[in-house]
Amino acid sequence: MIIQQLHDQRVVLVNQDSFYHNLTEEELTRVQDYNFDHPEAFDTEQLLSVMDKLKRGQAVNIPKYDFKGYKSGVSPARRVNPADVIILEGILIFHDPRVRALMNMKIFVDTDADVRLARRIRRDTAEKARDIATVLDQYSKFVKPAFDDFILPTKKYADIIIPRGGDNHVAIDLIVQHIRTKLGQHDLCKIYPNLYVIQSTFQMRGMHTLVRDAKTTKHDFVFYSDRLIRLVVEHGLGHLPFTEKQVITPTGSVYSGVDFCKRLCGVSIIRSGESMENALRACCKGIKIGKILIHREGDNGQQLIYEKLPNDISDRHVLLLDPILGTGNSAVQAISLLLRKGVPESNIIFLNLISAPQGVHVVCKSFPRIKIVTSEIDIGLNEDFRVIPGMGEFGDRYFGTDDDDMQVVAPS
Structure with missing residues (x-):
């Protein structure tokens, strides 16, 4: 049947x-x-x-x-x-x-x-x-x-x-x-139950088309990136634990709902991850946000440079922010730091806009109890370990520090 x-x-x-x-x-x-x-x-x-x-x-x-x-x-x-x-x-x-x-x-x-x-x-x-x-x-x-x-x-x-x-x-x-x-899921979701890819819509595909276009202006890149980031953040918040709560509506009726998770904080991987902080603050009033700086060089050589985290982070659920999951090495460094700070692995939700399969494999195999929430999974990495088709250097494009005079070469 x-x-x-x-x-x-x-x-x-x-x-x-x-x-x-x-x-x-x-x-x-x-x-x-x-x-x-x-x-x-x-x-x-x-x-x-x-x-x-x-x-x-x-x-x-x-x-x-x-x-x-x-x-x-x-x-x-x-x-x-x-x-x-x-x-x-x-x-x-x-x-x-x-x-x-x-x-x-x-x-x-x-x-x-x-x-x-x-x-x-x-x-x-x-x-x-x-x-x-x-x-x-x-x-x-x-x-x-x-x-x-x-x-x-x-x-x-x-x-x-x-x-x-x-x-x-x-x-x-x-x-x-x-x-x-x-x-209906991406193939990787069938392998890793802790990977969540937001269901695609024409709106999402349209926004991805704009932010991936090398000719998109900085203003439009930021605008549509913020919209996508907000969707990812909202989806990630949906994976937090909740408690049931009843309230009385203005009509005097009882509404049975849920109460948000109170012990929560964000951690952004500098500097691209900082682009996701505003969306998180817009969703969670007064949320604490920590920062981690990791030096990246190719596929190896990741080095922790700086970290500033809430003192009670071990008692909180953590939303780890980084718009691009490439090789996964920086993510492994950041997650390992959170674990050393006493954060339970199951309390970490890693949010990003796009992910390369290589990075998904690395993170999910290393930390099977964390959750990854992303809006799209790309083809893979090129020889420079950049996500393809990707969207370029996200931090440079978002914060306006890329070379404005850079020539876009059309494929022959």
Whole structure:
């Protein structure tokens, strides 16, 4: 049902049933005594190999198991291309810890025993050419004990439990919506759950077009940069903790809302980060703002020159400000300083306008509990370690210290 609703080539389904072992000649003579609901009935090594290739971006051939001949290879294998979302389905899929380790989300479909039996009778008589007596005998001898011994105990590993199975349309709709949200995210957001890219609109794209244009005047660059910065700051503030609060409106009614986080401060990485201070002050009245100066030279050689931070910064949530995330080395220096000052990693939100993938990797791998909020992720870095397509030296353009006589060379 999830695959049908998504109808997206970026989502593929892999069935555990495709990986049953082929039965030997001896096992075929007493197939009625073979336990298809035991973990050893599956070729888990082949399943792991297939999943590993898919996760590494390789196409695979998945066998089609013939439940009448009890072997695979009768029909051509199913060719499955790598995809953004892989749905791995099967009754014993949570049993092996190596398989569980592959999963980003684990869903246990909980269905009433009578419903499970009815569905099994319909499936096995129609698809596997078994009579009802054989199905019932197998259910009481193998299926029910296997459920109690191997399936039900794995329920504890699930992130989500869906009662009533496929009849629970609300739960299925929520899962479908979650997958659609993930598909709509930048690829890096799928790797790093602590990375947040603001959803793009034509307004945002238009502002980015203006601030990235080398011919844009300083006045327009500052104006549209400030608008983008305000959006990033507001989005970042949305990730702060809150407490519920009720107020009485002028009509005498009760409004249930939230109270803002009180223990908050900003820290700007001089000097580009100072361009973001006004937007933060406009959103948070009287907020304390600290400063960090880091000398940057190419990809290496970052050196802390100066820092002035609130004395009680360890008790506050920190919004770290720097409009450009390039190599990530300066950010690592700044975050490391905050940690040494006693700020919990999870209390840091790093705000920037544009990010290079290299910088995202460096920061997210080094500090998996901080949050990064950005408005766009660019292609990468050039040989001078500048973000491309980028927007040039942000501080120079914002504060008017760039070379006004600099010639813009049109691409040939």
